Amino acid sequence: MAAFESEAAPVVDVGAIVSDLRAVRRDWRQSQGRSLEPGGRELPSREVLNDVLTDLRGVLFPMRLGPPELRQEVEDFYVGVTLDKALHALSAQVRLELQHSARHAHLGPRDVQARTDHIVREFALALPGIRRLLDTDVLAAYHGDPAAHSVDEVLLCYPGIHAIINHRLAHTLYSLGATMLARLISEIAHGQTGIDIHPGATIGSGFFIDHGTGVVIGETATIGERVRIYQAVTLGAKRFPLDADGHLKKGLPRHPNIEDDVVIYAGATVLGRVTIGRGATIGGNLWVTHDVPAGANLSQARSLDNTPAPSASAALAA
Structure with a gap:
């Protein structure tokens, strides 16, 4: 019993902490131009x-x-x-x-x-x-x-x-x-x-996210009909332009356009205001920063002799 009593919680001046937190809140509200009057x-x-x-x-x-x-x-x-x-x-x-x-x-x-x-x-x-x-x-x-x-x-x-x-x-x-x-x-x-989908993203009918964990779809992304994507796919921005004062410009189109019937496999990253053409397939773990033509099939699979296949950029150039 004595041992139990010796483990009492340390003495804390709760009142002082409450007062300090009130001061922090007041400073924040003043800096944001918010009312200091009591309210809900x-x-x-x-x-x-x-x-x-x-x-x-x-x-x-x-x-x-x-x-x-x-x-x-x-x-x-x-x-x-x-x-x-x-x-x-x-x-x-x-x-x-x-x-x-x-x-x-x-x-x-x-x-x-x-x-x-x-x-x-x-x-x-x-x-x-x-x-x-x-x-x-x-x-x-x-x-x-x-x-x-x-x-x-x-x-x-x-x-x-x-x-x-x-x-x-x-x-x-x-x-x-x-x-x-x-x-x-x-x-x-x-x-x-x-699954992180910004509410500004425009998504057509028949959309399927398989598994889903780690999917990110940005604010200005547009997705057509019957599109299928897998886990850890990112439809993100490539760069963030600044205004004259050095602040991020808001609302600019900066995310991909995904046309109808596209499939994007696990781990693929598509960045910038690029277009993935209708019926294209983007293989797993690809990094895509250029337009992809309709019907294209991009992959990082290796051939039977273990020679790496062309990268997405090389495949597009070809």
């Missing part, structure tokens, strides 16, 4: 958005991603109630983002509310189209993976499908102007699956 949370909540996403997945796929006790005879009732709940929660989060950005955009409360209502309304109207797109993604995964036994297995188990559900929701919000919420939604999927 000013930014969207990742936790609330995670709950919204759970509800939206159930709305989109009620009998597979909805509650386990759900029955088909009350499916529409569940979808209606859950959608209403999700949209109310989403509206509050959109308003927080717009109020945060209103300090720089000089928007008044009425403008913030009007934009919030517009974003949430247009997002809700987009949900049937999102569901149709996701159906093509699920079918692409099922037909593209010989290990898949059913479309239900794909929807329930595949991290690529989980990530693309989040992306299609996030991309819609991004396009409507709720860019911070969109980024939070994409980062929730990133943390859960290891």
Whole structure:
């Protein structure tokens, strides 16, 4: 007993630490031009958005991603109630983002509310189209993976499908102007699956990410229809131009264009505003920084005499 008592926690002046942390927060808020007046949370909540996403997945796929006790005879009732709940929660989060950005955009409360209502309304109207797109993604995964036994297995188990559900929701919000919420939604999927898709990326129907861990798709990437990529593929930027003040220029097209029916195998890196032509195949672990013509087949495989095959750049030059 005496030995146990001798292991008491060290004495800490908690009050002093709290005071120092308050001073640090005050200095940060002053440097950022933020109000020092007491008030509530000013930014969207990742936790609330995670709950919204759970509800939206159930709305989109009620009998597979909805509650386990759900029955088909009350499916529409569940979808209606859950959608209403999700949209109310989403509206509050959109308003927080717009109020945060209103300090720089000089928007008044009425403008913030009007934009919030517009974003949430247009997002809700987009949900049937999102569901149709996701159906093509699920079918692409099922037909593209010989290990898949059913479309239900794909929807329930595949991290690529989980990530693309989040992306299609996030991309819609991004396009409507709720860019911070969109980024939070994409980062929730990133943390859960290891697949990092920026919500600004434009992705066509029938998209399949096999395995998925380590995939990175940049903000201005465009991906056509029926594209298949594997784990550790990067569709990234080659360089980051600076403005006259030495700051990174934002929003410039800097990521690849991937045309229809392209396959990119594991570990390949495609950088810059290059175009991978329709039906091309990019082999594993290639580093591609130039346009690839339609139908090309790039590979690093070795021949039977162990002579390395040409590099991607050499193959293109040939």
